[in-house]
Amino acid sequence: MSRYNVAVVGAAGLVGTQILKVMAERRFPLGELCLLATTRSAGRRIPFNGRELVVQETTVNSFDDIDIAFFCASKSASRELAPVAVSKGAVVIDKSNAFRMDPDVPLAVPEVNPRAIARHKGIVASPNCSTIQMVVALKPLHDAARIKRIVVSTYQAVSGTGRDALVELEDQSKEVLEGKEVTRSVYPHQIAFNVIPHIDAFDINGYSGEEMKMVRETQKIFEDESISISPTTVRVPVYMGHAESIMIETEKKLSAEAARDILRDAPGVVVVDDPGNGEYPMPIDCAGRDEVFVGRVREDLFCEKGLLLWVVADNLRKGAATNAVQIAEYLIQNDLLAR
């Protein structure tokens, strides 16, 4: 079996660390593994498969002989360095928002639109975490009954913001429990024991960046700009795992039972749906898992072709690292690397 040289830009971050973990778990056919950072993390030692690797500062020579470069640092790092990596012959799998809406860049979720990956010109973008889990759950229903409309409200974990946010939730929770003044640095407001309807900067239309990502990315992935999407994205005091309350309207009527059957057969989806016995997906159960969990599937009481569902996934795994590694696996299996 061939082995592939891999670089991870942002290797010390939450998503970078998960990419290493997921590659190890899935026995990714690794040749050289080069851990890169664009920031103060250079020099850090990171354990990997019994070895210890040193994070290196990214330079223009970092991508020599690299087959696959995962980018999970900042958007500006992707903008600046992804073209360098591509020019050296690597295929870039970019977790940032830098290229997602670029018509020349496939925006890919392997269970959903794998064939888009073949059209890459050096860069494949991985969608936003909240988009990934939604499209994995909805694509099989879209194929069966054509989704015309989506109304979605999210319950997003702080790990989506990064390592500092995990610390902030922990510190603030302790401060509240000890009756102390709450200190803030990551979020504009206290997140402990609160919910904040604000993820990413706001557009003049009143939608947040996160909400607009869910709209545009879903339309691009489904290759259908006619789908109506009404998103509200909200940060909740949870460490790991995003939840989404979703209402869809389909062109063809789907019963809840039919939808459940379709989802049970869908790739990457696990149906957990016995609410009477307390079984539905929850963040604490999905943390560390690669699948997208769907429950609370029920028919709209008034809209004949409406369905409601509740979707949970680990935002760092399927929402980020796992999806990126799956894209890399697809590139390998379908001979889509640059050399």
Next chain:
Amino acid sequence: MSRYNVAVVGAAGLVGTQILKVMAERRFPLGELCLLATTRSAGRRIPFNGRELVVQETTVNSFDDIDIAFFCASKSASRELAPVAVSKGAVVIDKSNAFRMDPDVPLAVPEVNPRAIARHKGIVASPNCSTIQMVVALKPLHDAARIKRIVVSTYQAVSGTGRDALVELEDQSKEVLEGKEVTRSVYPHQIAFNVIPHIDAFDINGYSGEEMKMVRETQKIFEDESISISPTTVRVPVYMGHAESIMIETEKKLSAEAARDILRDAPGVVVVDDPGNGEYPMPIDCAGRDEVFVGRVREDLFCEKGLLLWVVADNLRKGAATNAVQIAEYLIQNDLLAR
């Protein structure tokens, strides 16, 4: 000014305590105040306006000479004792779910459907907390443009469950922060650092009791059974304050600006809507307040007559105690007491 003899059944509970607080704040024209309990709380001493009152066990004689009886204990206590109170000449304001859907019982939110109160036959029901804040925010928009459809996802505080749930959230949060095993007694799953899409028992149609309350109560309050309501109710690790992500479709087009103007003039509503400057309603800001806070008002990007909004209120104040006291004030001001 006349003074009125008041009984509070469930006076030691979270809502009962708030009713006392709200009556004191609003200088309610109190005569005698009788604190009652149906449970182990009898004998407890509760401070009120500088005095200390002893909670008494409820008996058939507890309602002699009572003008207004607030019921904020269990549904079974209301079922059993509210008719007794009415037979003694009291008007019952019931916070439980016992009589809400009874066609002979008005289900009232004074800002929304005050005239229903006049039709009482001894009992006035106060709606579920999640319904109250939604109808206060939506009624003025309904009057202006007729709402045909509501899709709502809630983010509900644990105080809605009662005092034990506040303790459970606190204890579990400490356990998680200290790396200990989490203990449960109130909720079927860990609530600390988690979200649970389960409030009240599930119906065979897949909806929870809380969700069905939002449907039926809203239709009764708006006196319109044609309104389509698609609810998902979710418990979040917040102490005080429910939040709701709401999408509405109206018969007449309403711009976001027009909706904001209408809401600014609406009774009991405060508009907090400057997201670019981090201003939107949040549970931590609304705790202890009587109003319903509305923000994130924006037009649906695809549905011409669709609007999205974010509604937050203190579930123990406007969602329970304040609404009940306002109903009592309305009864007094409109000479609607039994004697």
